[in-house]
Amino acid sequence: MKVLITGKGGQLAWELEQLAPKNIQLLSCSAQDLDITDVNQVNHTIEQFQPDIVINAAAYTAVDKAETDTETAYAVNDLGSEYLALACKKISAKLIHVSTDFVFDGTKTTPYQTDDSVNPINVYGASKLAGDSKVNAILGCQATIIRTAWVYSVNGNNFVKTMLRLMAEKEQLGIVYDQVGTPTWAKGLATMIWALVDKNQSPQETESAQTSNTAQILHWTDAGVCSWYDFAVAIQELAIEKGMLDKAIPVRPIPASAYPTPAQRPSFSVIDKQSAEQASGVETTHWRKQLSEMMNELKSTS
C-alpha cells in the first residue's frame, strides 16, 4: 500500500513517519517538496506517486497570526485541502484529513460529538472548517476527517515546550484556567491513524465504510479533561520529578480575559473520542500519562 503524507516536519507528520509500518510504501513531503496551495504540484505529485491513501497533516496552525494573515490561513487550510481532495478524487485515493476542536464555539458543557453543530470563533477554526467542508463535498465517504486538539510532540513547537522554556526563564507564570479541553500527544494520534490505515486494507472495512455518502468524522485526543492551567502545572511537576527543571516557579490560574490574544479561543472544547476508538480499535490513554511519556522522550533526546 502506498501512503502520501503532507506537512513533513510538522508535529504529526513527523510522528507518522517515525511509526510508519514496514509494509507501507511512504512518500512524506515537506512544504518545499509539495506546497499544497500549488495546484500543479499537488496534481503532479499525486499522479506520479499514485497513493492509495493521502494523509493531510499540513496546515497553517498559527492561531493568533491567522487573525491578520487570513489569506494565507485560508490558502493552506481551505484551498490546499480542496486541491488534495480533487487530486485524490481523480485517482480514487482515500484522504485522511486532520482537523481541529477549534471548529466548535466552546459553548457546550459536555463533550462534543462528531455530529454536533460547528461554529468557529476564530479565523484558524473557520479556515479549517472551510477545508473540511470541501473535503466532504468532493470526496464524501472516500474521506475521513479526524478532529483533534492541543497537539504536542518532541518535534516542533507546542505548549509543553513553551512552558518548559518559560518555566526556566521566568519568576512566575499566569496561565488561563477557563479554557478546558484535552491535550493530545501526536505519537498517540499517529498510532491511531496507522491503525485506521491498517483497517482500510481489509476488504470488509472498505465495503462497510462505503455505505454512506458523507465523510467519516472521527474525534481523537488523549483521555481526560483539563484547563491550560492544569496542563501547565502538570508539565512543571513532571519536569521537576524528571530533573528537567531545577526549581518550581509559582504558576497562577488566570482568566482568559487577563491574557488577551488576537484570536478568541473556545472555553470548552472537550471532544468525545468513542468514534475514533471504535473505528481504529485503539483506546485513548490519560493525557497525564502521555505527557509523562513524551517528557521522557524529550529528556532522552535533548
Ligand SMILES: NC(=O)C1=CN([C@@H]2O[C@H](COP(=O)(O)OP(=O)(O)OC[C@H]3O[C@@H](n4cnc5c(N)ncnc54)[C@H](OP(=O)(O)O)[C@@H]3O)[C@@H](O)[C@H]2O)C=CC1
Ligand atoms: N497543533 C495543534 O495543537 C493542533 C493541530 N491540529 C491539526 O493537526 C494537523 C497537524 O498539526 P501539527 O502537526 O501540530 O502542525 P504543525 O504546525 O506542527 O505542522 C504543519 C506542517 O504543515 C506545513 N505546511 C504549512 N503550509 C504548507 C503548505 N502550503 N504546503 C504544505 N505544507 C505546509 C508546515 O511546514 P512549515 O513548517 O515549513 O511551514 C508544517 O510542516 C493540522 O491539520 C492541524 O490543523 C488540530 C488540533 C490541534
Ligand SMILES: Cc1cn([C@H]2C[C@H](O)[C@@H](COP(=O)(O)OP(=O)(O)O[C@H]3O[C@@H](C)C(=O)[C@@H](O)[C@H]3O)O2)c(=O)[nH]c1=O
Ligand atoms: C504562553 C502562555 C499561554 N497561555 C494561554 C493562551 C491560550 O489560551 C493557551 C494555549 O496557547 P497556545 O498559543 O500555546 O495554543 P493554541 O495555539 O491556542 O493551541 C491551539 O492550536 C491550534 C492549532 C489547535 O488546533 C487547537 O487545538 C489548540 O491546540 O494558553 C497563558 O495563559 N499563559 C502563557 O504564558
